[in-house]
Amino acid sequence: MRYVVIMAGGSGTRLWPLSRKGTPKQLLKLIGGTSLLRLAFERATRLVPAERVLVVTGAAYLDAVRADLPEVAEENLLGEPVGRDSLNAVAWPAAVLAQRDPDAVIAQLTADQLIEPMDAFVTALEEAFAVAEAHGDALVTLGVVPTSPHTGYGYLHRGEALAGFASACAVQEFREKPDADTAAAYLASGEYWWNAGMFVWRADTFLTQLAALAPDNHAGVLALADDPSRLAEVFPTLPKTSVDFGIMEPVSQGATGARVVAVALPIDWRDVGGFASLAEVLTADADGNVVDGVAVLHDAADNLVLNTVPDHVVSVGGVRGMVIVHTPDATLVTTLAGAESVKTIVAAVADAVGPEYT
Amino acid sequence: MRYVVIMAGGSGTRLWPLSRKGTPKQLLKLIGGTSLLRLAFERATRLVPAERVLVVTGAAYLDAVRADLPEVAEENLLGEPVGRDSLNAVAWPAAVLAQRDPDAVIAQLTADQLIEPMDAFVTALEEAFAVAEAHGDALVTLGVVPTSPHTGYGYLHRGEALAGFASACAVQEFREKPDADTAAAYLASGEYWWNAGMFVWRADTFLTQLAALAPDNHAGVLALADDPSRLAEVFPTLPKTSVDFGIMEPVSQGATGARVVAVALPIDWRDVGGFASLAEVLTADADGNVVDGVAVLHDAADNLVLNTVPDHVVSVGGVRGMVIVHTPDATLVTTLAGAESVKTIVAAVADAVGPEYT
Numbered sequence: 260m261r262y263v264v265i266m267a268g269g270s271g272t273r274l275w276p277l278s279r280k281g282t283p284k285q286l287l288k289l290i291g292g293t294s295l296l297r298l299a300f301e302r303a304t305r306l307v308p309a310e311r312v313l314v315v316t317g318a319a320y321l322d323a324v325r326a327d328l329p330e331v332a333e334e335n336l337l338g339e340p341v342g343r344d345s346l347n348a349v350a351w352p353a354a355v356l357a358q359r360d361p362d363a364v365i366a367q368l369t370a371d372q373l374i375e376p377m378d379a380f381v382t383a384l385e386e387a388f389a390v391a392e393a394h395g396d397a398l399v400t401l402g403v404v405p406t407s408p409h410t411g412y413g414y415l416h417r418g419e420a421l422a423g424f425a426s427a428c429a430v431q432e433f434r435e436k437p438d439a440d441t442a443a444a445y446l447a448s449g450e451y452w453w454n455a456g457m458f459v460w461r462a463d464t465f466l467t468q469l470a471a472l473a474p475d476n477h478a479g480v481l482a483l484a485d486d487p488s489r490l491a492e493v494f495p496t497l498p499k500t501s502v503d504f505g506i507m508e509p510v511s512q513g514a515t516g517a518r519v520v521a522v523a524l525p526i527d528w529r530d531v532g533g534f535a536s537l538a539e540v541l542t543a544d545a546d547g548n549v550v551d552g553v554a555v556l557h558d559a560a561d562n563l564v565l566n567t568v569p570d571h572v573v574s575v576g577g578v579r580g581m582v583i584v585h586t587p588d589a590t591l592v593t594t595l596a597g598a599e600s601v602k603t604i605v606a607a608v609a610d611a612v613g614p615e616y617t
Numbered sequence: 618m619r620y621v622v623i624m625a626g627g628s629g630t631r632l633w634p635l636s637r638k639g640t641p642k643q644l645l646k647l648i649g650g651t652s653l654l655r656l657a658f659e660r661a662t663r664l665v666p667a668e669r670v671l672v673v674t675g676a677a678y679l680d681a682v683r684a685d686l687p688e689v690a691e692e693n694l695l696g697e698p699v700g701r702d703s704l705n706a707v708a709w710p711a712a713v714l715a716q717r718d719p720d721a722v723i724a725q726l727t728a729d730q731l732i733e734p735m736d737a738f739v740t741a742l743e744e745a746f747a748v749a750e751a752h753g754d755a756l757v758t759l760g761v762v763p764t765s766p767h768t769g770y771g772y773l774h775r776g777e778a779l780a781g782f783a784s785a786c787a788v789q790e791f792r793e794k795p796d797a798d799t800a801a802a803y804l805a806s807g808e809y810w811w812n813a814g815m816f817v818w819r820a821d822t823f824l825t826q827l828a829a830l831a832p833d834n835h836a837g838v839l840a841l842a843d844d845p846s847r848l849a850e851v852f853p854t855l856p857k858t859s860v861d862f863g864i865m866e867p868v869s870q871g872a873t874g875a876r877v878v879a880v881a882l883p884i885d886w887r888d889v890g891g892f893a894s895l896a897e898v899l900t901a902d903a904d905g906n907v908v909d910g911v912a913v914l915h916d917a918a919d920n921l922v923l924n925t926v927p928d929h930v931v932s933v934g935g936v937r938g939m940v941i942v943h944t945p946d947a948t949l950v951t952t953l954a955g956a957e958s959v960k961t962i963v964a965a966v967a968d969a970v971g972p973e974y975t
Contacts (some may be wrong), residue, residue: 276932348628432856490888555969557962558955565946572974573948574634576962578939583948588922590943592950597916604915604934611913616930 260311261388262363263303264352267296267316267324267370268342273533273598275587275605275617277565283316284531285370286323290540295531299370300328305381306366306388313337313356315348340494346505347497349458349474350469354484357462364391365465367458371527373540380526383426387459387522390427394520398468398510399459400430402521403528408442411530413454413503415521428467428522430511433503455524458502464517465506471515473498534582534598538563539569552585563595589616618667619746620721621661622710625654625674625682625728626700631891631956633963633975634947635923641674642889643728644681648898653889657728658686663739664724664746671695671714698852701807704863705855706825707816708834712842715820722749723823725816731887731898738884741784741786745817745880748785752878756826757787757817758867760810761886766800769859769888771812774878784881788869791861813882816860822875823864829873831856831863892940892956896921910943921953947974 271284278284285296296314303312311331316324319339325336337351349367356363366384374380387399402415413436418429433454438446445451470477479497482489511519531537541549541563548556552566554573559581566573566585573585582598584591589608595600609617629642636642643654654672661670667688674682676696682909683694697707707725714721722741732738745757760773776787791812797804828835837855841848847851869877887898899907899921906914910924912931917939924931924943931943940956942949947966951959967975 263698302817331697391844395672405881435639555962555966557965558958571946571948572966572970573950574962574966576949576951578950578952581950583950585948588929590929590941590948592931592936592939593934595935600916600934604913604932608913608930612911612930 260360260363261307261366262311262313262352262356262360263307263366264313264315264349264356265296265299265303265367265368265370266345267299267314267320268339268348270340272605272617273601274531275535275601276584276586276591277567277606280614280617281319282323283320285316286320286327289531289537290373294327295372296324296327296370298373299368300330302374302377302380303366303368304330305377306384310335313352315339315352317342342346343494343497344499344591345456345502346473346476347480347494350467350473350480350497351483351494351501353460353462353465353469354480357466358484361463363462364388365458365460365462369456371530371532373531375527380524383522383524383526384459386425386427390421390520390522391459391464393423394421394518395461395464396517397460397520398465398517399427399520399522400507401455401457401459401524403455403524403526405446405451405453406527408439408446409453410436410439410442411532412436414442414445414451415454417450417452417521418475421520424434424522426525427520430519430521433508433511452521452523453528454503455528456503457524458507459522468506468510468515468517470510473500476500476505506520533601534563534584534593535595538582538595554617561595618711618718618958619665619724620669620671620714620718621665621724621726622673622707622714623654623657623661623726623728624703624706625657625672625678626697626706630963630975631959632889632895633959633966634942634944634949635925638972638975639677639785640681641678641945643674644678644685647889647895652681652685653730654685654728656731657726660698660732660738661724661726661736662688663735663923664742668693671710672709673697675700694969698849701852701855702857703814703860704831704834704858705838705852707823707860708831708838709841709852710853711818711820711823711827712838715824716842719821721820722746723816723818723820725818727814728890729890731885731889733885738882739794741880741882743819744785748779748782748878748880749819749822751781752779752876753819753822754875755818755878756823756865756875757785757878758865759813759817759879759882761813761882761884763804763809763811765884767811768794768797768800769890770794770807772800772803772809773812775808775810776880779878782880783930784883788877788879791866791869798827810879811886812861812882813886815859815882816865817880818934826864826868826873826875830867831858834858834863845922891959892921892951893953896940896953919953 267285271278313335322336371535414434416432418431448508496579548562557576625643629636671693671696679696772792774790776789779785815833905919915934920939
């Protein structure tokens with residue numbers, strides 16, 4: 260049967276002080292009062308019933324996930340006691356589901372982006388499921404059809420088409436984030452897709468590859484699936500690596516006899532990684548200000564002003580292109596242009612006044 | 618005997634959200650943890666003992682004044698139930714002190730500025746007291762010797778010197794705030810001083826002029842001195858006018874046979890009217906940032922960052938020349954260059970979210 264695993268592990272430092280250690284980006288109700296996690300869940304339930312949706316997240320976020328997604332059963336919540344990178348975030352649910360259902364086919368979906376239109380997403384995922392079900396040697400990776408020469412994503416170099424499917428094709432190579440010229444060349448060639456970090460595979464196919472390429476991880480997640488009470492003991496010992504580096508790249512290079520197949524995601528894909536991208540996806544007023552919460556703006560344009568404290572007023576005068584975020588225990592003032600350096604600011608805050616503010 | 622009355626009535630909207638209806642500018646501990654009022658009190662006690670220092674303030678601020686100046690006796694605190702402009706703020710204590718001491722000589726001092734050096738201030742006030750004591754027909758006004766062609770102050774046009782005193786002279790004319798060219802001409806001529814809004818006079822001399830020029834105010838403050846329990850009834854009925862317009866200007870024009878004498882205040886006089894001037898009087902760090910309270914700055918220069926909330930961090934990144942003020946229920950973000958428009962912002966806040974935030 261088909262399953263969806265939503266990966267919601269990131270800490271989202273670049274949206275501090277909205278995102279916090281206790282409230283990562285995916286759990287923030289950023290988009291009209293809805294979290295990115297909830298939006299991902301709504302996509303997932305277009306593919307499978309709610310009882311076959313799993314969420315992998317940090318153990319510290321489990322309560323927040325329960326509150327945000329009451330439909331997800333307790334046995335489908337996987338809380339990592341520590342972050343051990345993406346390979347383990349896909350390997351653990353694969354081991355769990357393989358034990359529940361030897362024919363499990365899993366879509367590993369992210370919750371970091373706004374994705375539209377929903378229908379194109381659903382169609383692409385249906386194709387990816389069909390590929391994984393038809394080809395027992397295939398690990399399917401989703402490739403977003405690029406709309407710009409973006410330098411912030413990894414790319415997939417497409418190979419030969421797979422017969423019988425709309426978009427499925429081999430992957431010649433995974434490419435790291437390119438420089439601007441390379442990204443422009445990728446876009447012009449039409450041969451490259453953005454690496455979405457979303458995958459579909461049969462649990463048993465994935466685990467076979469895992470056993471061959473990352474045997475310690477394989478042994479660890481199997482042990483966890485057998486005895487969940489060993490989580491705190493076993494999980495921190497799992498070798499830390501990414502699914503691309505640990506599995507997808509070696510498999511795409513033919514290391515193990517299996518193969519990587521890419522399926523096109525012809526969607527509008529908007530990362531909400533930082534305040535600049537958040538400002539782009541939210542609705543601005545006539546002066547270009549994006550405002551949420553109690554705020555009064557005067558002679559101000561093109562600002563992002565977010566205030567999560569209801570009985571506090573944020574007043575802004577005579578400024579442009581600023582990011583102003585007010586929360587109960589921390590306020591950030593920076594520029595939209597410089598919002599990418601929020602990580603550095605957060606590190607400075609942790610240093611200067613303590614990690615409890617970050 | 619000599620008395621000092623400190624006038625501490627202003628609301629200080631331009632320092633919002635630091636200054637509030639309940640905490641006017643003079644009561645903010647802006648300067649190394651000390652309020653402007655406290656600094657004024659320390660000047661006053663160089664002139665007279667603490668028991669002869671009075672404070673005129675808004676009734677709403679009395680508790681804050683008591684906390685800031687525990688040395689001031691209850692009978693020396695005059696709380697105006699409503700603001701009725703400066704004439705009544707000097708007339709009321711004149712009536713009160715004339716009743717206590719028929720020979721009272723009063724220095725009416727402001728608490729809006731930083732004044733240095735103290736010794737020059739004390740010497741000038743001693744001269745002013747001596748003039749008022751020697752000349753029963755004189756209302757003494759203090760004139761700050763200008764150091765720049767400031768367009769934000771009124772000016773005194775000096776006349777003939779008064780024999781026997783270091784700096785005392787007649788006043789030919791009071792001048793409103795000048796334009797830049799006029800201010801430059803005033804400075805070049807050496808004949809003009811800034812109108813300090815500080816006065817020294819015998820209580821009886823002042824009250825005689827008041828009776829002639831503003832009889833309703835005179836009758837009102839005498840009634841208050843006779844029966845303080847009538848404060849709430851009488852004070853709001855006092856005609857609202859400034860001491861310059863109601864008394865000093867007509868007297869300087871010879872309307873009543875008395876005269877205005879100016880005494881020089883050769884001091885460094887720094888108004889702390891708004892955030893730009895506050896930033897100038899506070900100590901900046903190596904990057905030109907003036908910071909008070911819990912704040913973390915990264916790649917930021919020439920900013921004024923004030924945070925009054927101890928368990929809240931204000932973090933600022935990649936900005937220059939900003940004013941960022943965080944208080945328990947309001948945050949202001951504007952530019953130092955635009956800080957003069959804080960009044961407008963405050964009005965917008967009162968409008969949009971309610972006067973309780975202002």
